[in-house]
Amino acid sequence: MFNLCASGLGPRNIAKELEKRKIVRPSVYRFESTGIKIQDTNLAERYSWSTKTVVGILENEVYLGHTVNCKSTTISYKDKTKVKIPKEEQIRFENTHEAIIDKETWDIVQNVRAGRRRITKTGIISKFSGLLFCGDCGARMTFNSARKLKPENYYFMCASYRRHKAGDCTTAHRIRESVLEEIVREEINEAIFRARENKEEFIKCITSRTQADNDRRLFEKQSTLTRLQIRSEEINKIFRKLYEDNALGRIPQEQYDILSESYTKELSEIKEKIPYLEQEIQSIKDETVGVSKFLYLADKYVYIEELTPEIIRTFISKILIYDKGKDEPKEIEIYFTNIGKI
Numbered sequence: 297m298f299n300l301c302a303s304g305l306g307p308r309n310i311a312k313e314l315e316k317r318k319i320v321r322p323s324v325y326r327f328e329s330t331g332i333k334i335q336d337t338n339l340a341e342r343y344s345w346s347t348k349t350v351v352g353i354l355e356n357e358v359y360l361g362h363t364v365n366c367k368s369t370t371i372s373y374k375d376k377t378k379v380k381i382p383k384e385e386q387i388r389f390e391n392t393h394e395a396i397i398d399k400e401t402w403d404i405v406q407n408v409r410a411g412r413r414r415i416t417k418t419g420i421i422s423k424f425s426g427l428l429f430c431g432d433c434g435a436r437m438t439f440n441s442a443r444k445l446k447p448e449n450y451y452f453m454c455a456s457y458r459r460h461k462a463g464d465c466t467t468a469h470r471i472r473e474s475v476l477e478e479i480v481r482e483e484i485n486e487a488i489f490r491a492r493e494n495k496e497e498f499i500k501c502i503t504s505r506t507q508a509d510n511d512r513r514l515f516e517k518q519s520t521l522t523r524l525q526i527r528s529e530e531i532n533k534i535f536r537k538l539y540e541d542n543a544l545g546r547i548p549q550e551q552y553d554i555l556s557e558s559y560t561k562e563l564s565e566i567k568e569k570i571p572y573l574e575q576e577i578q579s580i581k582d583e584t585v586g587v588s589k590f591l592y593l594a595d596k597y598v599y600i601e602e603l604t605p606e607i608i609r610t611f612i613s614k615i616l617i618y619d620k621g622k623d624e625p626k627e628i629e630i631y632f633t634n635i636g637k638i
């Protein structure tokens with residue numbers, strides 16, 4: 297299913313494909329293997345997948361090997377209405393079990409999904425959707441596929457230029473999708489060629505540029521992490537002492553309560569920050585090994601004839617368009633996944 301999505305099929309088409317391949321849908325499968333029936337499950341319709349089920353699976357981190365707890369809660373013990381908890385507040389345990397899909401496929405699928413949520417009036421989605429930004433103001437580029445346009449004339453334009461408000465972009469940043477496609481395809485092929493032609497030279501070129509910057513960021517994050525870890529140990533010690541003092545009557549209850557509350561608060565704040573920092577540190581480390589990932593991709597693809605949404609998201613993380621006005625040529629800045637600008 298993840299592969300179907302990565303290759304550019306939307307949830308509706310994936311559902312159809314699963315039906316065609318006679319894959320039993322989850323609720324029926326659960327009933328047949330456990331005997332537990334979910335409300336409204338029509339057991340006669342074994343293969344009719346809903347779009348919602350497909351989306352739920354595509355976005356479920358369980359398939360990546362993580363367990364996410366506290367996804368929803370009830371408003372109160374009286375009101376049992378289920379409320380979704382925002383992603384950042386969910387408690388997440390990484391690598392709790394073996395992943396069914398690899399991180400690479402997962403990332404592509406999430407990129408494709410993030411891009412696909414923006415659907416145009418005509419229902420036509422650009423293969424670049426979600427990746428294009430205005431280099432001058434940072435706004436998203438909107439895709440225009442009006443019915444009166446021929447497909448080769450579909451174009452992108454800076455979203456803030458269209459608003460015509462003070463402070464918004466004064467140039468359109470208009471670029472045709474077909475032109476962009478040609479340029480991006482050439483750039484990817486050029487990068488693949490360079491990477492394959494002289495691997496050592498390519499590695500040297502990319503790492504010398506990113507290494508210094510990454511080292512600095514890594515140092516900063518790591519020092520903060522160490523500081524927090526030391527503080528967390530300190531608090532634990534203080535707390536033990538405090539508890540002891542209170543138990544032995546050396547400190548009044550009221551004072552104990554105040555101190556205990558403030559240390560608990562500080563500790564829970566630290567506990568929140570630590571996993572976030574660790575994740576950031578990991579992602580900086582991942583960037584450092586990004587070149588080898590890129591070399592692997594270069595060897596896998598060799599030469600790209602046609603850009604699919606999957607290939608675009610495999611190679612490209614974002615594209616910026618610069619437009620300094622009529623007399624200047626537009627500039628396109630391409631950021632590759634794993635290695636950034638080259």
Ligand SMILES: [Zn+2]
Pocket residue numbers: 430431432433434435454455456457465469
């Ligand atoms: Zn702009």
